[in-house]
Amino acid sequence: MANPTGEQFELTMGRARAVVTEVGAGLRAFEVGGTPYLETFDPADRPPKGAGQVLLPWPNRTKDARWTHQGEEQQLEVTEPARGNAIHGLTRHREWTLLEHAESSITMAIDIEDEPGWPVPLRAQITYALAPRELTVTHEVRNTGEQEVGFGVGTHPYLRIGDLPTDDLTLTLPASRVRPYLAEEQLPYAEEQDVEGTEYDLRAGRPLAELDLDTAFGGLAPGEDGRHHHLLTHGGTALEVWTDPDFGWVQVFTPDDLVGRGRAVAIEPMTCPADALNSGTDLITLAAGESWQGSWGILLRERA
Secondary structure (H helix, E strand, O other), X not given: OOOOOOOEEEEEEOOEXXXXXXXXXXXXXXXXXXXXXXXXXXXXXXXXXXXXXXXXXXXXXXXXXXXXXXXXXXXXOOOEOOOOEEEOEOOOOOEXXXXXXXXXXXXXXXXXXXXXXXXXXXXXXXXXXXEOOEEEEEEEEEEOOOOOEEEOOEEOOEEXXXXXXXXXXXXXXXXXEEEOEEXXXXXXXXXXXXXXXXXXXXXXXXXXXXXXXXXXXXXXXXXXXXXXXXXXXXXXXXXXXXXXXXXXXXXXXXXXXEOOOEOOEEEEXXXXXXXXXXXXXXXXXXXXXOEEEEEEEEEEXXXX
16 A cells, blocks of 8 residues: 555545545545645645544544443453543544545445454445535445444544634534543543533634634534534635534544644534443444434535
8 A cells, every 4th residue: 555545536526626535534635726624634644633534433532442232341442552542433544445436426335343342343334425615424334233233423624714824713613512521531521511601602603712622512503404513714704514413512623733734623523422332422323234324514605
């Protein structure tokens, strides 16, 4: 393999362009008219801080890399050695199989089986579909085993608006609940909190210059279309991350040291919060043979 992310698949539609990677089926680029709206990286490098990766069959961390399935303790591979956790699922460093690649869309698949600590096989499929100002991502997961199992899906895009500094952007989330993290463990407190009257109330929008986050938000209020709408704005430009109802959580991460750009912001759609394999919070449960499908997207639009 020529590079850590494998083959690079380009999508084009009008003035829009996206790049999807073979390894991890990750999103490496999204731009319109040559203006970047996603933090990118060199294909010769691993995605920095999970940039663009698909997090499956759980997002974020599983505490101590252990969980219980039908009364039996499962031991996952420890993929965050510094804290002893299993982080961001099982597929982000594996090659996905190409099923179809058209000019403006691509579909890839992977089988999750024979993995330490994951007892029920799943088949996952992802489709990226490009429109002139929008990228839609559709996930499908099917239980190919003989037992019921719960799982979660997440993604890890870092958003930008051209070359504007991250601190010049305003972030708006329709979230009424928050799960602050314990800094040492990077796992949430046991109790959710109401955002009312706190620094975590982003419903009216706040400048990113005021925020330092690695935080899971829930209690997402849907728009008139039933979807959740998260916004990055600057002047008359709005970059929207929309999600289907099943993506009831969003993680916001504002690292100061993303390679090449310094301060950045990840807006991460998730179907469940961290450590959901243990808490059971908002896991998607599939019986043998059942399937699930959910979508999210990035839309460039004029601010209303």
